[in-house]
Amino acid sequence: MEPFVYRNGEMVAEDMPLARIAREVGTPVYVYSLAALRANHQAFVAAMRGLKAELHYAVKANSNVAVIRAFAALGAGADIVSVGEMRRAMAAGVAPSDIVFSGVGKKEAELREALAAGLRQINVESRAELDTLDAVARSLNRTVDIAIRVNPDVDAKTHAKITTGRKENKFGIDIDLAREAYAHAASKPNLRPVGVAMHIGSQILSLEPYRDAIRKLRGLVGDLRADGHAIDRLDLGGGYGIVYRHQSNERPFAVGDYMQMVRQETEGLGCALSFEPGRSLVGNAGVLLGEVILVKPGAARTFVVVDAAMNDLIRPTLYDAWHDIVPLRQPAAGAPAAVTDIVGPICESGDYLAQERPMPPLAAGDVLVVKSAGAYGAVMASTYNTRPLVPEVLVDGDRYTVIRPRQSLDELIAADRVPDWL
Numbered sequence: 001m002e003p004f005v006y007r008n009g010e011m012v013a014e015d016m017p018l019a020r021i022a023r024e025v026g027t028p029v030y031v032y033s034l035a036a037l038r039a040n041h042q043a044f045v046a047a048m049r050g051l052k053a054e055l056h057y058a059v060k061a062n063s064n065v066a067v068i069r070a071f072a073a074l075g076a077g078a079d080i081v082s083v084g085e086m087r088r089a090m091a092a093g094v095a096p097s098d099i100v101f102s103g104v105g106k107k108e109a110e111l112r113e114a115l116a117a118g119l120r121q122i123n124v125e126s127r128a129e130l131d132t133l134d135a136v137a138r139s140l141n142r143t144v145d146i147a148i149r150v151n152p153d154v155d156a157k158t159h160a161k162i163t164t165g166r167k168e169n170k171f172g173i174d175i176d177l178a179r180e181a182y183a184h185a186a187s188k189p190n191l192r193p194v195g196v197a198m199h200i201g202s203q204i205l206s207l208e209p210y211r212d213a214i215r216k217l218r219g220l221v222g223d224l225r226a227d228g229h230a231i232d233r234l235d236l237g238g239g240y241g242i243v244y245r246h247q248s249n250e251r252p253f254a255v256g257d258y259m260q261m262v263r264q265e266t267e268g269l270g271c272a273l274s275f276e277p278g279r280s281l282v283g284n285a286g287v288l289l290g291e292v293i294l295v296k297p298g299a300a301r302t303f304v305v306v307d308a309a310m311n312d313l314i315r316p317t318l319y320d321a322w323h324d325i326v327p328l329r330q331p332a333a334g335a336p337a338a339v340t341d342i343v344g345p346i347c348e349s350g351d352y353l354a355q356e357r358p359m360p361p362l363a364a365g366d367v368l369v370v371k372s373a374g375a376y377g378a379v380m381a382s383t384y385n386t387r388p389l390v391p392e393v394l395v396d397g398d399r400y401t402v403i404r405p406r407q408s409l410d411e412l413i414a415a416d417r418v419p420d421w422l
C-alpha cells in the first residue's frame, strides 16, 4: 500500500497531513505509517502460508521500539545483532524464545546476556565464536541451539557495501569450511548445532542469487546429516529489495515469487524455515521531511539547502542511494523543472540527499518529502556537526504520536564530560 499520497494538493500519511506534523513536531522528522508497516508484514506472512516458517524482523532496519512492537503484536520474532537490539526487542514485547542473534563479532558479555535471557538461537559466524559461546554456555550450565551462518559465495548483485555473501566479505564461515566447523561445534558439549543460516546481502532485486545460495545450503544440509548432525532449521536471512526509484524500471521480485522458489528448493528437506526481512517491511512505510532553508542558484546547478542532512539520512552519501524527493505541496502540473542538488547544511561536499535532480521551483519554507526512508534512516543517524538526533513519528489513520522526541541541544551537549584536570 502507498500511504503517502497527495490529497487536495498536499501530501498525507494515511489521513494525517504531513504539513501538520512538520508544523507541530518541526523538521527534520521521520514519519512512519502504521498501516503500511502492517500491510508489509501481512503480505510477507501471507506469502509464507503453507511453509513451516517463521518471520524474525531484522530490527537493525528500524529499531524504534514502537515499530518493533507493531510487528511483535502481529506475531513477528526478531533478528538482532547486538544486545542493544535484544533489549529493544524485549522492550517491545518480543519473547526471547522468538529472538535470533546474528553478527560477525559478538562479545563474550553479549553472548552471556543473550544466553541468560534465553534466546531461541545464536547464529555463529566463526570458529572463535564457537569456542567463546561454548565456554559461556558451560559457565551458565546451559546448552544452546546454534546455526552456523555460512558464506555461500554468491553474487547478490547489489551495492558493494551491502553485499555479504561473497568470499571476500567478512560474514559467515566459508561454505567449503562448514563441515569442519560443524564437527568442531558438535565436539562442544554445550552447543547443539540444529541449523544452517545465510544472509547474502541487502536490497537484492533478483531471485537468482537466493536460488543459487539455497541450493548450496541444501547440499550442505545433506552433507551435515551424513556427518551425523541433526539439522532441522534453515535460516534464509533477509535482503529483499524495494522500489526506491518509482519512475524507473527498478522492480524487485514479488515476495510470492520468492516464496514459491523457496518452496521448490526446500521441498522434502524437512527443515523449519526462518526469514529475516528488514528493509522490505519498513522501507516504503517511512519518509523524511526536511524544510528548505534557502535556495542558492549556482553556475553549474541550483542548490536547495534543506534542514535534513547526511547525519539524518546517510544512504545517498554512503551508497549513492536514490530516494525519490517530492514537495509536500503538490507542484502545479507542467511546473518547469530545474536541475537541482538537494543538500544539507553540513560541512561536507558529500552532504546531499540528491544530485542533479530535476525539481519544480522551490523556495525557503517549502517542505520536501524524502521517500522510502523507513529503513536504515533514523537508525543510522548521527549528531555530526552537533545536530540533535532526528525525531520519529508514527501515524495511525488520523492520529500521530512522536515515538522518539527530538534530542535537545542541552541533552546532546550534556553527554560530554570535561575532566576536572582541564
Ligand SMILES: Cc1ncc(COP(=O)(O)O)c(C=O)c1O
Pocket (backbone or CB within 6 Å): 058, 060, 061, 079, 102, 103, 199, 201, 202, 203, 237, 238, 239, 240, 276, 277, 278, 279, 280
Ligand atoms: C543477518 C541479517 N539478517 C537480516 C538482515 C536484513 O536485511 P534487509 O533489511 O536487507 O532485509 C540483515 C541486514 O542486511 C542481516 O545482516
Ligand SMILES: N[C@@H](CCCC[NH3+])C(=O)O
Pocket (backbone or CB within 6 Å): 060, 162, 202, 203, 315, 319, 375, 376
Ligand atoms: N544500511 C544498508 C543496509 C545494510 C543492511 C545490514 N546488513 C542500507 O541502507 O541499504
